[in-house]
Structure formats: C-alpha cells, structure tokens
Amino acid sequence: MISDNYEYVIGLEIHAQMLTRSKLFCGCSTQFGATANSQTCPVCSGFPGVLPVLNREAVNMTIRTGLAINGQVRLMSEFARKNYFYPDLPNGYQISQFELPIIEHGHVNIELTKGADKKKGGPMKRIGITRIHMEVDAGKNIHEGIVGASWVDLNRTGVPLMEIVSEPDIRTPEEAGEYLKKIRSIVRYLGACDGNMEQGSFRCDANVSIRRTGQAEFGTRAELKNLNSIRNVMRAIEYEGGRQEDLLESGGKVIQETRLWDPTKNESRSMRGKEEAHDYRYFPEPDLPPLIVTEERIEQLRAKMPELPDDKKERFREQYGLNAYDAGLLTGSQRLANYYETVAETVTKAGKSDNKIAANWVAVELLALLNKNSIDIDKSPVSAVNLGNLVALIINNTISGKIAKEVFAIMFETGEAPGKIVKEKGLEQVTDTGAIEAEVDQVLKKHAKEVEAYRDGKTKLLGFFVGQVMKATKGKASPKMVNELLRKKL
Amino acid sequence: MERANLTIKEASDQLKERKISAVELTRAYLGRINALNEKINAYVTVDEQSALKAAEAADARIAKGEATPMTGIPIAHKDLFCTEGVQTTCGSRMLKGFKPPYDATVTTRLKESGAVILGKTNMDEFAMGSSTETSYYGVTRNPWDLERIPGGSSGGSAAAVAAGLCVAATGTDTGGSIRQPAAVTGITGLKPTYGRVSRYGMIAFASSLDQGGPMCRTAEDTAIMLQSIAGHDAKDSTSLNIETPDFSALLNKGIKGLKIGVPTECFGEGLEDDVRSAIDEAKKVFADAGAELVTISLPYTGVAIPTYYIIAPAEASSNLARYDGVKFGYRCENPNDLQDLYSRSRAEGFGSEVKRRIMLGTYVLSSGYYDAYYRRAQKARRLIANDFTKAFESVDAVLTPTTPGTAFKLGEKKDDPVQMYLSDIYTINVNLAGLPGMSLPCGFDGNNLPIGMQLIGKPLDEAGILRIAHTYQKETDWHSKAPDLSGIA
Amino acid sequence: MAIESEVVKHVATLARLNITSEELTTYTEQLSNILGIMDQLDQVPTDGVEPMSHAVDVQIPERDDVVTNTNNQSAMLANAPDSEEGHFRVPKIIE
Incomplete structure (x- = not known):
C-alpha cells in the first residue's frame, strides 16, 4: 500500500488465449489438457523449412475484440518476429505483431466503486487501450518432479493469443481490478476467450510505478508477472506500491525490472539476472505478407457483434427498471444475463410482472446457492423457467415469500418444477x-x-x-x- | 549409358518409346555415381533402394500411358529440400542424421510427376556460400577442373548435372546459388520469380529471398522441370496464387522484336575479359535472331552487396535460431546447463561461415543498429527493385554476366569473406527484386572453364527468358558440352 | 565501421554461440571488414523510401479454423537428441 503522498501509475498487459479450434499458424488442436506433444506438428514445433499459415478466425476474433473496446482496426497490419531462446519457444522466435498491430487507439469505461451509489452506480473512468495484437503462445517447460532435467511440452505452442495493452491510465489497484473484469467480460461476451485466469487462458502482467501526488512525470516501473487472479493482481500492485515507496522514502531508487509474484508468500521477488539483457531484435516476419483487412470485412463483423456488457447493463436498467448495482451484477456474464431475462419473461408470461423481485431471486438467492456449491450458472439445477414460475407463484399470492424459500431449496435439490412441489406438499397459501x-x-x-x-x-x-x-x-x-x-x- | 549430357527431353522420349526403361536408366546413373562421386563429392546421400523402387513405379506408369515428361527421369535434390524419412543435412553437422517427418512441396511435386530421386546433393552449409566449400560433408569439385570450386551454394547439384550424375537437379537461390554454380559448371539454371515455387519444406536461409528452381542442361529441360514444381501452395503464405503458364509451349516463339537491356553497371571494372567477350559474342547471336540490344542503367547495382549482406544474414540469424539442440539436430556432450546447451551445441554444430552470418545478422538487428543497417537496407532494396521496374518499361529482359569470372580454385577465397561475397555481384539484385533470372552457358575461358550469362525477366516472365535462352541454345552448342571425366572414372 | 570486440562478444551471447578468444579476434576483424562495405549504404538517398520487407507485393492468405493434424507425438520426438515420456528433455531450467 502507498500513503497519500504518492499515487500509482499502472498499465496492464493482458494475454488472452483465443477460443479457436486450431492454432494460429497450423492445424493443430488447441484443446487443453491433452497428452504431452500430441497436439504438435512440424510448423508449431519449429522444424526446418516449414511455414506458418494464418487462422482466419483468430483475425476475426481480434477485430471483434478491437471493435468492442472502441479501437481502430488497421487496414494493413504486419506480423513480426520477436527473437529469444527458450525451450518452450521452438522457433527461437515468437511470431507477434510489433510496429503495425491490428488494433490501436481503443478504450473502455470502468465503474469505480469509490463513491458508488447502489441506485445510480459509481463514477465512470475511461481507460485507454494502446493496442491489441495477435501472437502465438509458448509451450510449457515442466520442472517439478523431474530429476536433473526439465521437460518440454509443445502442445500450447502456437495457440493464438491477443495481447491487450492498456495505457498507463490506471491509478489504483481497485481500478486495475475493475479494468480486468471489464476486459474479461467483453472477451467472454464475444466468445473470444474463456477468461480463465487460474488455468492461464487469461493472463495479466502489470507495469507499476508510483509518483508523488501532483507530480507529472512517471516514476521508474517494475513489471509484475505471475498474477493468476484478479485478487493477486490487486495485491501484487499494492505490495509493489509499498515496496517502491519504502525504497524512495529511504533514499533508494526504483530500478526497471521484472518481478515475480509469489501468491503464497504475498510478496514479489526480482527476476533480475535470470532473464539477462534481452534484445528481442524484432523485424517483419518474412514468411508472412502484410495482413490486409477490408472495410467491408470490418462492417460484416460489426454487424454480427453481440450486445456488449455496457449496453446490456444500460438496457437492463431501462427495460427492467433495475438499479445500477443489480443491472451490473446480472450483466456480469452473458449467461447470467440470459438466465435473468428468461426468469423475467417467464414471470411476465404468468400474468403480473415484477422485475425487481425476479432480479432479487436471481442475484441473491440463486447466486448464493450456486456460489456456495461452486456450480456454474449454465449447470444450475434450478432452470430459469422454473425460477420464473416460482417468482410468479409469489407475485400472485399462491405462496408466501417464506414458503417460496422452502420450495426453492427443494428445487435446488431436485430440479423439480415449483408448481409440482407446492401441490404435492400442499403449500398453497390459504386465501379462503x-x-x-x-x-x-x-x-x-x-x-x-x-x-x-x-x-x-x-x-x-x-x-x-x-x-x-x-x-x-x-x-x-x-x-x-x-x-x-x-x-x-x- | 555413356553420355553425360543426356537431357530430360531426350531421356523422356527414349522412355516413352521404350528404348530404355526407367530402371535401366536409373541403374546407369547409379553406376556413374558409384564411379565418379568419390572424386567429385556431389552427393551427400545416395538412396539406391528408393530410386530403383521409384524407377519401377515409373516404368509401370509409362506402360499405362500415364507418364509426365518427368516420369522416370533420374534427378537429385539439393540437400535442403526435406525428404520424408531420408536424411536432410543442409550441408551442416547440425542436421547430420536429421530425417524430416515430411516432404518439401517441391519434393512432393517431383515425386508425383514420377521423377526418380537418386539422392541428395552437397551444398554450402545452410546455403551460405558461393563455392560449396563450407559443407560439413567435404568440398564438391568442379567436373571441369577438380581443383576448382563448382560454385555455390547449389554446387553439388551443379556438379552432379555437369558430370552426368543425374539428368537434372533442384537448387535454391538466395543470392545466386542456382545461377552462379550453373555458370561455373556450364549448365542451365533458373531462379523463378519469388513466390512461383513453394518454399514449404525447403530449409530457410533468408526467407524473403530464397527461391527453389531447376538446374538442367538446357532451357528446354528447365521449362519441363519448372512446370512440375511451380504453382500455388497453400502451405506457403508467400506462394503466388496465380496460374502457371505452359512454359514448354512458349519456348519456340522466337525473339524477333524483343528488346534485351544491357546494363552498363554490369560490364565495368572487375569483369574478366573472357567473360566480357563471350557475352559480346552472345549479343551477336541475339541480334541475328532478331532481338534488339538496348543499353540501360541500373544505378543502384553498386549497393546490392551491402543491402543483401544485411538483409540475408538478418533473416538467417532468426531462421537458424531453431537449431538449439532440443527438438532435432546436433546437441553438445554433457551440457552444464541450458545456456551451455545452446551456446555449445550451436558453436559445435555450425561451421564458421554460418556463425559469421548469424553474428552479422544478429548485430544488424540488435538494439541501436536496426535503423542504421536493417531499415536502411530495406529502403535500398526498394530502390534496387525500382531500378528494374523502370528498366522493364523499355525492355523485355536484361542480359548480364552471371559471375565476374569463371570457377576459382578451391581455397582461393575461403578465408576472405568479402572477396567471396563479391562473386555474387550480378546475381543478388535479382533476388532483392524478386525477379526471375537464369544462367546459361555461353562459352569457355582460356582454361577451358565454362562461362555463363544471366537473363533477367519481368516479374512472372520465366517464359520470356526461357524463350530467349532456348532460341540461343538452338543457335549454339555450349550447353551440350560435357567435361571429360574419363581420367577419373 | 570498425566494431569493438566487446560488441562481438555481446552479439555472440545474443546469438547463443560459444566463441573462443581466437574466434573473437577473427570475427571482430572480419565483421569490421564486412561492415566496411555496409557503410556504402550511407551514400544512398533513402529518405522517404518505403522499406521493402517482401519480394513481391501480396497479402497474407488466411485459412479456415479447422483442426487438420492428429497425434503425431512419436514422429515429432523421433529426431530429438534427448526425450523422456513424451517430452523433449533439456538440462534443468532454473527460473
């Protein structure tokens, strides 16, 4: 943590694994968890003479993501080689984009929790996105449990990544968390990435510096790696801020370096010396001509864009009369939003509608039980139609709210329809x-x-x-x- | 089969007329290889079994009347075309014993056409050189004079064709590696337009310059072989998605009215007199056939060498990073740690010329030098290419010497990289511009060493230069001369 | 341009090439000679010239997102100098 005398300057680099079937430059599967080196071929394994051929779907996903973050699509972009030696990089270079990335000049708006009001929501802040480019993922080096050696598995080598680079616009660990959530929900809405940080399909490096409050120039930054959850990103930034302030306050200097976060010890350590002087010697990839994207293609992709989180949230507020908090929560994922819409629609079909009660049942009762049991909304034992019917029973006074909770518990247990449970157990409200x-x-x-x-x-x-x-x-x-x-x- | 100078055309006709079988033809060439290769060292690998099997299949195909002009023709591959299950060394210790699990597209296409692959030919290590002296597998000797170099980097292919150890061979050309050895061994070789022939499975030296092509005895053969290897390949993103013309059909149109440009820059200092006069003679042949010779200028020819020797090593330094002792190829004994594995495997697996170019390429791409060297070279490359664009507004083809001189002696330039690099002076701008270029024999010097001339065509106009070359070869017989090897057999 | 042996050493490290002190001397001299030719480029008026990265003016082709390769593990490991249980084996990597 830093004191009030300082402020953070944070930029995030996100690596999002794209949900394509095949790799970026060859026809190998991208499926996670296969037998080592079973999803490799001469192209992704860097064999002599073989050549890369670009996956169209990866380009489309990147363009869609670019449009979703209000970015500009470059009509001419270029692949480049980033040269370094490592066993998980079989070519000795990574095919990436350097001078001419496909997406530039984007931004997203995040909602700040500080000063937030449940009804109206929090103040908005715009975070610039410098660029998004495509590149290949590296393979995996395996160290644990192997005596005197490391193993190399190239299954992940060549899986398409989007690198999403923010401007250094982020000023607090909370903002970093909100930004990450926003990007993650966008790529999930687009079906471009599953957003799974624990499995590493959505990764984040943080460039962190601090400066005295009111100072215009940036301080020297450290790059933080191995941040495998949003919580760890925030904690690592806080730790780094504190470390840098201690250094500066004790007359020391921050040096530009890469630091590895240790989530169990809650501290980071320098990777200095281990990575040695890197000089990536980027140059245009001679095996791949320039990537030309037509306006027509962009418009076709734009026309097929799904409703994005911000728009959906706005619509939920208007259409269902929800407060900012509930609308935000329910549109956190597309599947949850769809679930809610089915509940609300079922309630309306049954006669009277009450979107707020419906929202409450989804956001509070259902999510509490799902989270407690670590069940995904897609696998909810209570279907959206059943929950809608339960809410309808409450609204039309068939059962009381108290009975409804009992019925809901049974529904969660058995997956049965509420009407059936109420009838069988004789739980109808007596109105005679x-x-x-x-x-x-x-x-x-x-x-x-x-x-x-x-x-x-x-x-x-x-x-x-x-x-x-x-x-x-x-x-x-x-x-x-x-x-x-x-x-x-x- | 006593003739060393049998052509594809002749062999193909004889096979079709059943005067000889593919198996007999193959055995004859294997016999010549057995007798001569030890002295010439054109081959790194000879695959008798596969060759005879392919010959049997070719005979069956000929019997069924399904032959292509390449069916049953014994050929050789430069040892950087990947051949599935057959050692592909690239002339390097690094790839000793490497058996690719795939075929290069050129390999596949020639197999499909029914050609018989006799083996893999020697070359400068990773195609870096102009003399085939940098091969880990020993020097290849020029059949015209065993104390001289056969050119490079496709020196093994050139020597094999010249000595009659195969009817034709594949080569690759990054800065002249088909044309220069063709010139100094008295054969005909063509580097197609960049993108005409797939690079898939062709071990890369400098990706934006490399192009595979045929090395044959005649322009007529070159047209036949080019036909079977050219064409779009979805596995190579730089492959041109355009139709392939019928090269053989276009050979006989004559050259009446064609304008052939002669750049003054290519006939200045450094050109040997015998070469100059041979080309002067050739000009007369062209003029007699109805072509008009026009003096032109290619002003940036002079900077082609520095431009090339920045771009090619830069790309090579990256292309050769995959040889790290992990997935395939040479690994040093008992590495202490990862860095030791890398640094020692690469130091021991690569020869000195390859290391020199990796160092040069690494340097010009490194932080602080990129703009001064690499980017500037890319701009100069554009100017060199523009020279040709401008020239081709007024001429149909360009005529130059292929090399400044004839074959030099083994070891003569080995320790002087700069002198060695200067032997590419007339060929490298063609690669930089991506144009088709070919070399064909046009005489002999005082030492009875072959002289070659170069024809450069407009983009995609291989047919144009083949037609000029064929017209020339109908009027002359330099291409049918063969070295006398009776003394060494 | 002459080049310092320190630079050559650094370049050798970047390129992962072990070089002896003898080779360092040779390479330093030879690279200096070669770079001497490179300096001819200083005479070329390159201002405003578009850099040329590709020999022909084409655009990148794109392929369909289809899995075309099947498990070929043994072939992919067949050329490996050292492998173990389906993995390439290298000296212990210290992170």
Whole structure:
C-alpha cells in the first residue's frame, strides 16, 4: 500500500488465449489438457523449412475484440518476429505483431466503486487501450518432479493469443481490478476467450510505478508477472506500491525490472539476472505478407457483434427498471444475463410482472446457492423457467415469500418444477376467508387472557396472534388476510 | 549409358518409346555415381533402394500411358529440400542424421510427376556460400577442373548435372546459388520469380529471398522441370496464387522484336575479359535472331552487396535460431546447463561461415543498429527493385554476366569473406527484386572453364527468358558440352 | 565501421554461440571488414523510401479454423537428441 503522498501509475498487459479450434499458424488442436506433444506438428514445433499459415478466425476474433473496446482496426497490419531462446519457444522466435498491430487507439469505461451509489452506480473512468495484437503462445517447460532435467511440452505452442495493452491510465489497484473484469467480460461476451485466469487462458502482467501526488512525470516501473487472479493482481500492485515507496522514502531508487509474484508468500521477488539483457531484435516476419483487412470485412463483423456488457447493463436498467448495482451484477456474464431475462419473461408470461423481485431471486438467492456449491450458472439445477414460475407463484399470492424459500431449496435439490412441489406438499397459501376466520376464532378463544390485554391497550400483541394463526395454518395462510381478520375481530 | 549430357527431353522420349526403361536408366546413373562421386563429392546421400523402387513405379506408369515428361527421369535434390524419412543435412553437422517427418512441396511435386530421386546433393552449409566449400560433408569439385570450386551454394547439384550424375537437379537461390554454380559448371539454371515455387519444406536461409528452381542442361529441360514444381501452395503464405503458364509451349516463339537491356553497371571494372567477350559474342547471336540490344542503367547495382549482406544474414540469424539442440539436430556432450546447451551445441554444430552470418545478422538487428543497417537496407532494396521496374518499361529482359569470372580454385577465397561475397555481384539484385533470372552457358575461358550469362525477366516472365535462352541454345552448342571425366572414372 | 570486440562478444551471447578468444579476434576483424562495405549504404538517398520487407507485393492468405493434424507425438520426438515420456528433455531450467 502507498500513503497519500504518492499515487500509482499502472498499465496492464493482458494475454488472452483465443477460443479457436486450431492454432494460429497450423492445424493443430488447441484443446487443453491433452497428452504431452500430441497436439504438435512440424510448423508449431519449429522444424526446418516449414511455414506458418494464418487462422482466419483468430483475425476475426481480434477485430471483434478491437471493435468492442472502441479501437481502430488497421487496414494493413504486419506480423513480426520477436527473437529469444527458450525451450518452450521452438522457433527461437515468437511470431507477434510489433510496429503495425491490428488494433490501436481503443478504450473502455470502468465503474469505480469509490463513491458508488447502489441506485445510480459509481463514477465512470475511461481507460485507454494502446493496442491489441495477435501472437502465438509458448509451450510449457515442466520442472517439478523431474530429476536433473526439465521437460518440454509443445502442445500450447502456437495457440493464438491477443495481447491487450492498456495505457498507463490506471491509478489504483481497485481500478486495475475493475479494468480486468471489464476486459474479461467483453472477451467472454464475444466468445473470444474463456477468461480463465487460474488455468492461464487469461493472463495479466502489470507495469507499476508510483509518483508523488501532483507530480507529472512517471516514476521508474517494475513489471509484475505471475498474477493468476484478479485478487493477486490487486495485491501484487499494492505490495509493489509499498515496496517502491519504502525504497524512495529511504533514499533508494526504483530500478526497471521484472518481478515475480509469489501468491503464497504475498510478496514479489526480482527476476533480475535470470532473464539477462534481452534484445528481442524484432523485424517483419518474412514468411508472412502484410495482413490486409477490408472495410467491408470490418462492417460484416460489426454487424454480427453481440450486445456488449455496457449496453446490456444500460438496457437492463431501462427495460427492467433495475438499479445500477443489480443491472451490473446480472450483466456480469452473458449467461447470467440470459438466465435473468428468461426468469423475467417467464414471470411476465404468468400474468403480473415484477422485475425487481425476479432480479432479487436471481442475484441473491440463486447466486448464493450456486456460489456456495461452486456450480456454474449454465449447470444450475434450478432452470430459469422454473425460477420464473416460482417468482410468479409469489407475485400472485399462491405462496408466501417464506414458503417460496422452502420450495426453492427443494428445487435446488431436485430440479423439480415449483408448481409440482407446492401441490404435492400442499403449500398453497390459504386465501379462503372462511377457513382463515375459523382459525382466527380458534386462536382468540384459546388465548382469552391475551385478547383482554389487547383490548386494554396492549396492541403489540397483534403480532402474537398473527404468529399463532400462521402456526396453526403451517404458514400457509395469507399473512395479509390474517392481519385484516384479527383487527376486525379484536 | 555413356553420355553425360543426356537431357530430360531426350531421356523422356527414349522412355516413352521404350528404348530404355526407367530402371535401366536409373541403374546407369547409379553406376556413374558409384564411379565418379568419390572424386567429385556431389552427393551427400545416395538412396539406391528408393530410386530403383521409384524407377519401377515409373516404368509401370509409362506402360499405362500415364507418364509426365518427368516420369522416370533420374534427378537429385539439393540437400535442403526435406525428404520424408531420408536424411536432410543442409550441408551442416547440425542436421547430420536429421530425417524430416515430411516432404518439401517441391519434393512432393517431383515425386508425383514420377521423377526418380537418386539422392541428395552437397551444398554450402545452410546455403551460405558461393563455392560449396563450407559443407560439413567435404568440398564438391568442379567436373571441369577438380581443383576448382563448382560454385555455390547449389554446387553439388551443379556438379552432379555437369558430370552426368543425374539428368537434372533442384537448387535454391538466395543470392545466386542456382545461377552462379550453373555458370561455373556450364549448365542451365533458373531462379523463378519469388513466390512461383513453394518454399514449404525447403530449409530457410533468408526467407524473403530464397527461391527453389531447376538446374538442367538446357532451357528446354528447365521449362519441363519448372512446370512440375511451380504453382500455388497453400502451405506457403508467400506462394503466388496465380496460374502457371505452359512454359514448354512458349519456348519456340522466337525473339524477333524483343528488346534485351544491357546494363552498363554490369560490364565495368572487375569483369574478366573472357567473360566480357563471350557475352559480346552472345549479343551477336541475339541480334541475328532478331532481338534488339538496348543499353540501360541500373544505378543502384553498386549497393546490392551491402543491402543483401544485411538483409540475408538478418533473416538467417532468426531462421537458424531453431537449431538449439532440443527438438532435432546436433546437441553438445554433457551440457552444464541450458545456456551451455545452446551456446555449445550451436558453436559445435555450425561451421564458421554460418556463425559469421548469424553474428552479422544478429548485430544488424540488435538494439541501436536496426535503423542504421536493417531499415536502411530495406529502403535500398526498394530502390534496387525500382531500378528494374523502370528498366522493364523499355525492355523485355536484361542480359548480364552471371559471375565476374569463371570457377576459382578451391581455397582461393575461403578465408576472405568479402572477396567471396563479391562473386555474387550480378546475381543478388535479382533476388532483392524478386525477379526471375537464369544462367546459361555461353562459352569457355582460356582454361577451358565454362562461362555463363544471366537473363533477367519481368516479374512472372520465366517464359520470356526461357524463350530467349532456348532460341540461343538452338543457335549454339555450349550447353551440350560435357567435361571429360574419363581420367577419373 | 570498425566494431569493438566487446560488441562481438555481446552479439555472440545474443546469438547463443560459444566463441573462443581466437574466434573473437577473427570475427571482430572480419565483421569490421564486412561492415566496411555496409557503410556504402550511407551514400544512398533513402529518405522517404518505403522499406521493402517482401519480394513481391501480396497479402497474407488466411485459412479456415479447422483442426487438420492428429497425434503425431512419436514422429515429432523421433529426431530429438534427448526425450523422456513424451517430452523433449533439456538440462534443468532454473527460473
């Protein structure tokens, strides 16, 4: 953490593995978890004489992502070689883009939590995105459990990556977290990346420096690596800020270096000396002519863009009358948003609509149980239609909210429809005046003393009578009607 | 089969007329190889079994009447065309024993055409050289004078064709590596337009300059062989997606009215007199055939050498990074650690010329020098290419010497890289511009060494220069001369 | 341009080439000679000239996103100087 005397200057580099079937430059599968070196060929393994051929879908995904972050698509971009030696890089160079990346000048708006209001949401901040370029992923070096050697598995070599480079516009660890969430939700909406940080298909390096508050120039930055969750990104930035402030305050200097985050120790260590003087000697990839993208192609891809998180959130606020918080939560993923829309639609179909109750049931009840059991929304045992029908039962007074929670628990357990559960267990709310009146009479008769006390002015006892009636009806009586009848009779 | 100068055309006719079988023809060439290769060292690998099997298949195909003009023709591949399951060394210790699990597209196409592959020919290590002296597998000797170089880097292919150890061979040309050895061994060789022939499976030296092509006895043969290897290949992103003309059909149109440009820059200082006068004689032949010879200027010819020797090593330094002792190829004994594995495997696996060029290429791309060298060379390259664009506004082809002189002695320039590089002076600008160029024999010097001349065509106009060459070869017989090897057999 | 032996040493490190002190001397001299020719480029008016990276003016072709390769592990490892349990084997990498 840094003190108020300093502020952070943060830029993030995201590597997002694209969800193509085949690799960027060859026809090998990109499937995760296969037998070592079973998804390799002469091209991705750097054999002599073989040549790369570009995957069209990877280009399309990158263009779509570029459009989603309000970027400009370069009509002419170029692949370049980044030269360095490492066993997981079989060519001795990585095919990337350098001087002419396919996407430039983009931005996203993030919502700040500081000063946020549940109804209106937090203040917005624009984070610039310098560029997005395509490149190949490296393979895997395996060290653990191997005596006196390392192993190399090239299955991941050549899997297409998008590198998304932000401007140094981020000023707090929280902003870094919000930015990452925003980019992750965009690439997920586009189906361009699964956004899985733990498995490494969505990776982030952070360039962090600090400067005295009010100072214009940037300080010297450190590059933080091995940040495998949003939480770790934020923690590593905080740690780095503190480290740099301690250095500066004790008269030291920050040196430009790469630091590796250790999530178990909650600290980073320098990789200096290990990576030695890198000089990547970038030059245009002679095996690949320039990539020309037509306006027509861009427009075709734009026309097929899905509704993006920001637009969807705005629509949820307008169409369903949700507050900023709920709209943000429910549009956090496309699948959750779709789920909610099905719930709301089912409720509406059943007669009366109440989008807020529907939102509450999805955002609070359902998500709590899903998270507790680590179940994905796609695999929810309670289908959206069933949940919609449950909400409809509440709205039309078939069951009370309290009973609904019981029914929901059973639904979550069994996957059954709410109507069936309610019917089988006889949980319908009793709204028959005669039946409730009989129970009320019974209770008043049984508790003559309390009736007297009530009539003497202890009106607080009303709650007691209501409770007794509800108990007698096993909670099925309409609380509203019980109240009305008691008042009348007392 | 006693003749060393049998052509594809002649052999193909004899096969079709059943005067000889492909197996007999193949055995005859294998016999010549057995008798002569030890002295000439044109081949690194001879694959008798596969050759005879292919010859049998060729005979069956001929019998069925399904032969192509290449069916049953015994040929050789420069040892940088990958051949599935057959050692492909690139002239380097680094790739000793390397058996690629794939064929180069050129290899595939020649196999499909029914050609018989006798083996793999020697070459300068990783195609870096002009003398075939940098091969790990020993020097190749020029059949015209065994104390002289056969040119390079496709020196093994050139020597094999010249000595009649195959009917034709493949070569590759990054800065003259088909044309220069063709010139100094008295054969005909063509470097196609960049992108005409697939580079897939052809071990890279400098990707933006490399191009494979035929090395034959005649322009007529060159047209036949080019036909079978040219054409679009989806595995090579720089391959041109255009139709391949019928090169043989266009050979006989004559050259009446064609304008042949003669650049003054290529006939100045440094050109040997015998070469100059041989080309003067050739000009007369062209004029007699109805062509007009026009003096032109290619002003940036002089900077082709520095431009080339920046761009080619730069690309090579990157292309050769894959030889790291991990996936294939040479690995040093008992490496201490990863860096030791890399540095020692590469130091021991590569020869000195390759290392020199890797160092040069690494240097010109390195931080602080990129703009001064690499980018400037790329700009000069554009100016060199523009020279030709301008020239071709007024002429149909360009005529130059292929080399400044005839074959030099073994060892003569080996330790002087700069002198060695200067022998490419007339050929490298053609690679820089991506144009088709060919060399064909046009006489002999006082030492009875062959002299070659170079024809440079417009982009994609291989047919144009082949037609000029064929016209010339109908009027002359330099191309049918063969060295007398009776003394060494 | 003459080149310092320190630079040659650095370049050899970048290129992962072990060189002896003798080779260092030779390479320093030879590279200096070669770079001497390169300096001819200083005379070339390259201002405003578009750099040329490719020999012909074409654009990149794109292929369909289809998996065409199958498991070929043994062939891919067949040329390896050292391999173990389906992996390429190298000296321990210290991170």
